[in-house]
Amino acid sequence: MRTPQELSTAFRAIGLKVTPQRQVLFSLLHQNDGHPSAEAIHLAASAAMPGISLRTVYQTLNDLVSMGELQQLQLTPGSARFDPNTSDHHHLVCDGCGDVRDVYVSGLADVDVRGLDGFRVDATDVVFRGSCPTCTSATGDPSAPHA
Amino acid sequence: MRTPQELSTAFRAIGLKVTPQRQVLFSLLHQNDGHPSAEAIHLAASAAMPGISLRTVYQTLNDLVSMGELQQLQLTPGSARFDPNTSDHHHLVCDGCGDVRDVYVSGLADVDVRGLDGFRVDATDVVFRGSCPTCTSATGDPSAPHA
DNA sequence: ACCGTATTCGCAACGATTGTTGGTTCGCAA
DNA sequence: TTGCGAACCAACAATCGTTGCGAATACGGT
Numbered sequence: 001m002r003t004p005q006e007l008s009t010a011f012r013a014i015g016l017k018v019t020p021q022r023q024v025l026f027s028l029l030h031q032n033d034g035h036p037s038a039e040a041i042h043l044a045a046s047a048a049m050p051g052i053s054l055r056t057v058y059q060t061l062n063d064l065v066s067m068g069e070l071q072q073l074q075l076t077p078g079s080a081r082f083d084p085n086t087s088d089h090h091h092l093v094c095d096g097c098g099d100v101r102d103v104y105v106s107g108l109a110d111v112d113v114r115g116l117d118g119f120r121v122d123a124t125d126v127v128f129r130g131s132c133p134t135c136t137s138a139t140g141d142p143s144a145p146h147a
Numbered sequence: 148m149r150t151p152q153e154l155s156t157a158f159r160a161i162g163l164k165v166t167p168q169r170q171v172l173f174s175l176l177h178q179n180d181g182h183p184s185a186e187a188i189h190l191a192a193s194a195a196m197p198g199i200s201l202r203t204v205y206q207t208l209n210d211l212v213s214m215g216e217l218q219q220l221q222l223t224p225g226s227a228r229f230d231p232n233t234s235d236h237h238h239l240v241c242d243g244c245g246d247v248r249d250v251y252v253s254g255l256a257d258v259d260v261r262g263l264d265g266f267r268v269d270a271t272d273v274v275f276r277g278s279c280p281t282c283t284s285a286t287g288d289p290s291a292p293h294a
Numbered sequence: 295a296c297c298g299t300a301t302t303c304g305c306a307a308c309g310a311t312t313g314t315t316g317g318t319t320c321g322c323a324a
Numbered sequence: 325t326t327g328c329g330a331a332c333c334a335a336c337a338a339t340c341g342t343t344g345c346g347a348a349t350a351c352g353g354t
Contacts, residue, residue: 012352015299016300016301017301017351017352021302037341051303052302052303053303053304055342056302058342058343059343062343074222074223076221079340079341079342080224080342092262092266101264102262103261105259105260105261107257110257110258111254111258112252113250113275114250115249115250116275117280118279118283119248119275119278119279120277120278120283121275122242122276122278123277124274124276125276126274128260128266128271129270130267130268131266131269132265132266133265159321162330163330164320164321164331165321165322166319166320167320185311186310199333202312202334203332203333224341224342226311227311295354296352297353298352299351299352300349300350300351300352301350302349303346303347303348304347305344307344309341309342309343310339310341311339312337312339312340313337314337314338315335316333317333318332319330319332319333320330320332323327324325324328
C-alpha cells in the first residue's frame with residue numbers, strides 16, 4: 001500500500017477529494033498487512049474517528065480498488081476482503097478459522113495450461129486452501145504432533 | 148459429475164431420500180458442463196418440474212457440495228456458482244461477460260511457494276482472469292485484430 | 295473568500311441465501 | 325403394506341453484505 005501522502009496526491013489527481021475520513025482510511029490501510037473485511041476496517045476507523053459511516057468506508061475502498069491501489073478478494077462466500085499488499089503474491093486460506101495469509105509463488109509461468117482457447121489472461125490468482133498450524137493441531141490431524 | 152443413479156445410491160447411503168425433485172437436479176447437473184448459479188439451476192429445473200422451489204434447489208445443492216459431489220465456486224462477488232466437473236481442473240473467468248470456463252493445468256507441483264510456514268495445503272485453486280475472445284474483440288483490444 | 299461539486303451520513307433497498315412453520319406428500323426400510 | 329420420518333411447498337421473515345438515494349456539508353481550484 002502506498003503512503004497516505006501518495007494516495008492523497010493520487011486522489012486529487014483524478015478529481016477526488018481528500019477528506020479526514022479518507023485520510024484515516026489511508027493510514028489504516030497503509031500500516032495493515034492483513035486481509036480485513038470492510039466491517040473490520042470500519043471498526044478500526046471508528047476508533048480513530050468515531051461516527052465515520054460504514055457507507056463512507058465502502059465508498060473509499062471501492063475508489064481505491066478501481067484505482068488499483070487495493071485488491072478486493074472474494075475467497076469465501078460472505079464478505080469480501082481487501083488486500084493492501086499490491087505486490088505480486090497469492091493467498092493461503094485456512095478452512096478452519098478463515099485466516100488468510102500471503103504467499104509468494106514463483107515458477108507460475110512454467111505451468112502448462114490447456115484450454116485457454118484464445119482467452120487473453122490478464123491476471124492469475126492462486127489460492128491454497130487447507131489448515132493453518134493452529135487449526136491443524138486443534139483438529140487432531142493424525143499427521144501432526146498431538147498435544 | 149456422477150450419474151443420477153450413482154448419486155441416488157450415494158444419497159440413500161447417508162440416509163437422504165431420493166425424491167423426484169432431486170432426480171431432476173441430478174440429471175440436470177450430470178449433463179451440465181458449465182458453471183450455473185443456483186438461480187440458473189432453478190430455472191432449468193422449473194422447466195422439467197414446474198413448481199419446484201428455489202429452497203429445494205439450494206437444499207440439494209448444499210447436500211451435494213457437502214458430499215463432495217459438486218464444487219461451489221466463489222469467483223466473483225455476488226451469487227455462487229456450482230461446478231459439476233469434479234475432475235482436477237481450474238478456472239478461467241472473463242472480466243467482461245462473467246463467463247467461466249474450465250482449464251487444465253499441469254506442472255503446478257513444480258512451482259516454488261514461499262510462506263507456507265507450517266500450513267497444511269489440501270487444495271490449490273487457480274483462477275485466470277482476463278477477457279474471452281468475444282469480449283476481447285468487442286472492447287477493441289489493440290493487440291487483437293479489429294473488425 | 296467563493297463557489298461548484300464531490301463527499302458525507304443515515305436509512306432504505308437490494309440480491310443471495312437461510313430459517314421457520316405448518317400442512318401434506320412420499321421414500322423406503324422393516 | 326405399513327409407518328416413521330424425511331422432504332416438499334408455500335409464504336414469509338430474517339440475515340448478511342453491499343449499494344442507491346437525498347439533503348446537508350466541506351474540499352480545494354481559482
